[in-house]
Structures are given as structure tokens and as C-alpha cells.
Amino acid sequence: MNSNRTRAAPRRNLGDFDASGADIERDWVARTDCWSHVERVLLTHDQVREYELPTAVGKVGDPRWAGFASRYGLDPGRPVQWEVETLDPAELQRLVLASIAPYIDQAVLRDRIAQEERQRRQLRAFVEGWPHRRPPGPE
Template identity: 70%
Template sequence: MTPQRMVGDFDCSGEDIERDWVARTGCWSRTERVLLTYDQVRAYELPATKGKQGDPRWPAFADRYGFDPRRPVQWEVEALEPAELQRLVLAAVDPYIDRDVLARQVAREEAQRRALEEFVGRWGAASEGPS
């Protein structure tokens, strides 16, 4: 079964969403984090923000990644440059895109766009009426 792909912040709550999603939905047996991962946080040198004080998941998370257990931190996916965020998401879904289906859908949307433009053009001409 294909895993559920997810995008989220890198923090103890975000990491737990993956476990919770599998437990609650019954649709997937596992999830795969596309971003934000620990390696991406390091590679992009993203700034940490203050984490949630008192989150019971923080100590285990801190231990797993070598963080100070007294100072909760988190990283927001929005800290990535928008173009890079888009590139990473598109790269993650690209292997699952059926190019034939996509091409048919794009052609259908183009036909609908042309029909709407034609309709709007006729509407404007009809509302002007005779002078």
C-alpha cells in the first residue's frame, strides 16, 4: 500500500500527527514525511522558534534528536523559501502523476476556459445593445 505523504512542521506535535493519522483513519498503514524533516532543517539552516511548553511529547522528541529537553523548539515549514517549498512538494508527488490523465484534464480545462471566454464575450456584446 502506498504511504500517505505529508507536509508539516518539524516538532514533537507534527511528528506525532503521522502516528495519529494512521491510528485514526485506518486508510493507510504508514505515513511518509515529505517535509519538514530533521535533515531538511539542517540542510536549509532553518531558524528554530520556541516550542510548546509542557507538551508531554517534547522530552522523547528532544532525546531522539539531541535537543535540550528544557528548551522546546520547533521549525515551521513556512520558513522554506516558497519556490523551494513548491519544488520539494512537486518532486514528492511527481512519481505518482499519471501523465495521460493529466494531459486529458489540462485539455478539458482549456476547452472550458475557451467556452467561458466566448460566453463572456457574447454577454458583453449583448448587453451593449444597439446604439
């Protein structure tokens, strides 16, 4: 981790489960060198199996495919991938929120939401108090 950071910098990754996605994630972490820890939230091999997600045709000619296929016991001659958007939207939301929940200060969040509500009420009162004038044009 970069020594200039004073706070933890967790990274949560969401993406399709495929050879290129796994390598992009690895490359990003290696190049930036600023994350205290990295967790792949979506999609993982376990999630693909648990949710019985459908396969899509993978990128033919991807040089990373052979290693990916070997790692996960897939047919090296048939590139496949699994896409995040095949996951049920409600489950997608649940998984993402669960992954960030430990990093949310609920008291601060409640204060911010209350502040936004106050601002909405103030704006609504301002708009409702604005003089209603007819737009210029023929009478």
C-alpha cells in the first residue's frame, strides 16, 4: 500500500466473470498500488454457480483465456463469460450494499439524509412562493 495514505483504502470490484475482467482487476491493483485490500464483490466463480447464471460466448482469441479456463476447470477450446446483468437486480443491489455496509457510518448517513430533506423542503417553499407570471407573448 502507498505510504502516503493514512486511512484504509478498500476497493470493491464489480464486473463480469471472464478472463479479461480478472486480468484488468489484477492490473489495476498492481498499477495503482493504493488499496489496503481488494475484494471482488461481483461476479465470482461461486456466485456464477450459486445463481446458476447463463454463460455467454467469451472473447475468442483472448490470450488470458487458457489460464482462466485452467484455473476454473473450463473447456480451453470454448471461451465463455458470465455477465453481471444476468443477476437479478434486487440480488445485485443486496450484494453491493452488503459489501459497502461496513464502511458506512450510519449516524453520518442519517444526518446527511435529514439535511437533504431540509434542503428539499426549503427549495419546495421557495418554488411555491415564486410569483407566477405569464410568459411573454401574444395576449
